[in-house]
Amino acid sequence: xxxxxxxxxxxxxxxxxxxxxxxxxxxxxxxxxxxxxxxxxxxxxxxxxxxxxxxxxxxxxxxxxxxxxxxxxxxxxxxxxxxxxxxxxxxxxxxxxxxxxxxxxxxxx
Amino acid sequence: xxxxxxxxxxxxxxxxxxxxxxxxxxxxxxxxxxxxxxxxxxxxxxxxxxxxxxxxxxxxxxxxxxxxxxxxxxxxxxxxxxxxxxxxxxxxxxxxxxxxxxxxxxxxxxxxx
Numbered sequence: 001x002x003x004x005x006x007x008x009x010x011x012x013x014x015x016x017x018x019x020x021x022x023x024x025x026x027x028x029x030x031x032x033x034x035x036x037x038x039x040x041x042x043x044x045x046x047x048x049x050x051x052x053x054x055x056x057x058x059x060x061x062x063x064x065x066x067x068x069x070x071x072x073x074x075x076x077x078x079x080x081x082x083x084x085x086x087x088x089x090x091x092x093x094x095x096x097x098x099x100x101x102x103x104x105x106x107x108x109x
Numbered sequence: 110x111x112x113x114x115x116x117x118x119x120x121x122x123x124x125x126x127x128x129x130x131x132x133x134x135x136x137x138x139x140x141x142x143x144x145x146x147x148x149x150x151x152x153x154x155x156x157x158x159x160x161x162x163x164x165x166x167x168x169x170x171x172x173x174x175x176x177x178x179x180x181x182x183x184x185x186x187x188x189x190x191x192x193x194x195x196x197x198x199x200x201x202x203x204x205x206x207x208x209x210x211x212x213x214x215x216x217x218x219x220x221x222x
Contacts (some may be wrong), residue, residue: 087151
């Protein structure tokens with residue numbers, strides 16, 4: 001079956017670093033995506049990993065280990081505006097997107 | 110503003126009815142995706158079109174259908190509506206069928222009473 005797991009909620013302090021983990025079991029693997037979604041808004045694309053390793057994009061980095069079915073999103077120098085839900089998604093061999101339940105991140109002053 | 114437009118913003122209808130949701134992709138994007146987001150199910154991929162052809166199919170019910178027209182806009186048709194179909198429906202677009210960066214529209218909130 002298709003399954004993606006993420007922590008439901010996380011809390012961190014402004015200026016800190018937070019790591020959001022994602023584990024997956026899907027029918028094949030054709031890329032892993034991270035999206036940010038503020039309450040009441042549409043998701044916005046953050047990162048894409050298809051090969052093992054770390055992809056860095058400003059304050060955001062994403063890591064992938066295909067052999068472990070594991071990814072994480074690293075957010076540095078947290079800002080209040082980073083309070084949002086973070087969605088992990090995998091594209092399988094059928095080009096189907098499978099989304100995790102999302103991690104709600106609260107950044108406190 | 111992602112450049113993807115969706116109409117209507119809100120839709121309230123009764124069980125058993127049929128509705129059509131419309132999406133216009135960003136200028137130059139050939140691929141359109143439809144998603145459903147509800148509180149209990151999270152974000153679910155429904156279907157993808159690329160340049161008028163169906164490219165990938167996800168958890169789309171038989172009561173739902175979609176198409177992409179020659180001008181690249183897309184419509185999602187939902188019929189025999191049930192209370193459980195109440196959700197936020199997002200459309201997204203990308204440059205090609207295999208592009209990894211998708212741009213989401215603001216969504217259509219459907220309420221079935």
